[in-house]
Amino acid sequence: MSTLSDPVNLSAPRGADAGLTPKQLADKYGLSVSGKRPSLPKYIRQLWARRAFISSFATARLVAQYTTAKLGQLWQVLTPLLNCAVFYLVFGVIMKSRDGVPVYIAWLCVGVFVFQFSQSAIQAGTRSISDNLGLIRALHFPRAALPIAFTVIQLQQLLISMVVLVAIVLANDIKPAMTWLLIVPALVLQSLFNTGLAMVMARVGAKTSDISQLMPFLLRTWMYVSGVMYSVSGYIKSWPTIWQTVYSWNPATVYMDLMRYAFMPDSFDKAKYPGGYDAAGHQLPTALNLPHHIWIMAGTWAIVAFVIGFVFFWKSEEEYGRG
Amino acid sequence: MADAAIDTLKETTAVDNQARVPTVVADDVHIIYKVHGAGAGKGSATSALSRMITRKKSPAIREVHAVRGISFTAYKGEAVGLIGSNGSGKSTMLAAIAGLLPTARGAIYTNGQPSLLGVNAALMNDLTGERNVVLGCLAMGMSPAQVRERYQSIVDFSGINEKGDFISLPMRTYSSGMGARLRFSIAAAKTHDVLLIDEALATGDQGFQQRSKARINELRKEAGTVFLVSHDNNAIRETCERTIWIEHGELIMDGHTDEVVRRYEKGERP
Numbered sequence A: 001m002s003t004l005s006d007p008v009n010l011s012a013p014r015g016a017d018a019g020l021t022p023k024q025l026a027d028k029y030g031l032s033v034s035g036k037r038p039s040l041p042k043y044i045r046q047l048w049a050r051r052a053f054i055s056s057f058a059t060a061r062l063v064a065q066y067t068t069a070k071l072g073q074l075w076q077v078l079t080p081l082l083n084c085a086v087f088y089l090v091f092g093v094i095m096k097s098r099d100g101v102p103v104y105i106a107w108l109c110v111g112v113f114v115f116q117f118s119q120s121a122i123q124a125g126t127r128s129i130s131d132n133l134g135l136i137r138a139l140h141f142p143r144a145a146l147p148i149a150f151t152v153i154q155l156q157q158l159l160i161s162m163v164v165l166v167a168i169v170l171a172n173d174i175k176p177a178m179t180w181l182l183i184v185p186a187l188v189l190q191s192l193f194n195t196g197l198a199m200v201m202a203r204v205g206a207k208t209s210d211i212s213q214l215m216p217f218l219l220r221t222w223m224y225v226s227g228v229m230y231s232v233s234g235y236i237k238s239w240p241t242i243w244q245t246v247y248s249w250n251p252a253t254v255y256m257d258l259m260r261y262a263f264m265p266d267s268f269d270k271a272k273y274p275g276g277y278d279a280a281g282h283q284l285p286t287a288l289n290l291p292h293h294i295w296i297m298a299g300t301w302a303i304v305a306f307v308i309g310f311v312f313f314w315k316s317e318e319e320y321g322r323g
Numbered sequence B: 001m002a003d004a005a006i007d008t009l010k011e012t013t014a015v016d017n018q019a020r021v022p023t024v025v026a027d028d029v030h031i032i033y034k035v036h037g038a039g040a041g042k043g044s045a046t047s048a049l050s051r052m053i054t055r056k057k058s059p060a061i062r063e064v065h066a067v068r069g070i071s072f073t074a075y076k077g078e079a080v081g082l083i084g085s086n087g088s089g090k091s092t093m094l095a096a097i098a099g100l101l102p103t104a105r106g107a108i109y110t111n112g113q114p115s116l117l118g119v120n121a122a123l124m125n126d127l128t129g130e131r132n133v134v135l136g137c138l139a140m141g142m143s144p145a146q147v148r149e150r151y152q153s154i155v156d157f158s159g160i161n162e163k164g165d166f167i168s169l170p171m172r173t174y175s176s177g178m179g180a181r182l183r184f185s186i187a188a189a190k191t192h193d194v195l196l197i198d199e200a201l202a203t204g205d206q207g208f209q210q211r212s213k214a215r216i217n218e219l220r221k222e223a224g225t226v227f228l229v230s231h232d233n234n235a236i237r238e239t240c241e242r243t244i245w246i247e248h249g250e251l252i253m254d255g256h257t258d259e260v261v262r263r264y265e266k267g268e269r270p
Ligand SMILES: Nc1ncnc2c1ncn2[C@@H]1O[C@H](COP(=O)(O)OP(=O)(O)OP(=O)(O)O)[C@@H](O)[C@H]1O
Pocket: A323, B033, B034, B035, B064, B065, B066, B084, B085, B086, B087, B088, B089, B090, B091, B092, B093
């Protein structure tokens, strides 16, 4: 062996830097620990710079979702419609929930569509990290872009279903009113709320895959207690006031009520739907009740969920894609 | 051979007193994988139940000490090869540089955000090649205008469309080489401070390997650092002037490629 083969140390810093320890060298040139999570303001800036990615990703996913199905994009409208049909049959016709509610079909469909928005955003959020590990490992972007994009997909889906919803509402002799304008702020608030939940669930789902097995049960429980298919107001009337107040804060109920009020304000008119029973003993529809401060409730839920979800997700930013 | 060594020595002494800008500093890095439920069947319901009842923490967490105290510094404009036998810790090291694995001890400092291109780094398999290009570029932080501007050159570089209109087909229909080509083309469209390539070019054909080599050289000129893991020693020789030899998670040798690869091939440890 030649004596010269004792290798030149290519790692050692040269010139002015000679003799620096690795740590000192890194500090001098402003290198940072690999994979360190950026500060919150920096993270928000990075995320804002990816807004084009978020919207393109959402659109591409939405289009790809049904490409393998023969009916293609039609399923986007068919799925919620079939859902409504099943619920109408079971809860409306068989269990007679429709009797006490004014314009039951419209009431049901608004509820189903609005709840579906939260439900699917949460489900998609839970899987948003674990289903996209390849993307996460190959490219660098703020990971919050994924749960946000998946919520945007659900929002787009809801907007498509809204067209069907409008048709249903009009078919039930409900005239467009000024309150229809409230649909926009209601959707904005619900989207913020959903994004927050999606981000919380994204972090949880990235760590424990068991949660995605559990989610359907939790969500179904939430749906049944929220009065999507039947009115809960009759059941909770006998509860202590404090529990009624707590119950009224259920975010699903809040967002459904807002949307129902926006679409069909007449159903909330006590003069029009006094309730009670007719001569033959049939239950008559009772006017719906809009809690006071419902906008404050909706806004509080939106902001609290979004802020907590965002910070909670960011706290673990460096760990997504590991393992 | 001794002459060549003297030459390289002369070269290095000539630039010896210029300070270089480091891009990756690995300082005594240890990486330990924790494998849950090794041995005992984790999936079986009875074992999960008995674990819950006895309140034992997960059965036998096995530790795999994959990287044991590796230190090196890579500088701007370098292409560094990583060689070593299967399971020696090369992929682990790259994943740690990319920030995808935590270090148990020691630290890795990097400049900017390293990008890792792995063998099976799937992007979005159910989306078309076209969507993958656009979304990949947007995810890397390009603006929509920049993406439009570069789109054609990325597709041309990948050569995906040479055999017909494949870019409009979902990526799951691509052959492994085609997928690897498109992924590399997307990642290489941006100038990276640190680009980590883990056998991602191995499935490419002759023509593409030439092109990717040229692109790696360009990236280096644009003041980036490229790490290349490959079992193709000739590819390492042609692409990298510096090579690190890892065995059993330990750094065996770090030096000029000719020297290190020659010894690696002979199995001569220094
Ligand atoms: N996810 C993992 N969990 C546990 N141990 C792992 C994991 N990945 C790798 N290892 C272990 O770490 C060691 C190094 O693996 P690594 O993948 O870094 O090898 P490599 O040098 O890339 O090999 P190859 O040339 O085959 O790609 C091996 O002993 C391997 O068993």
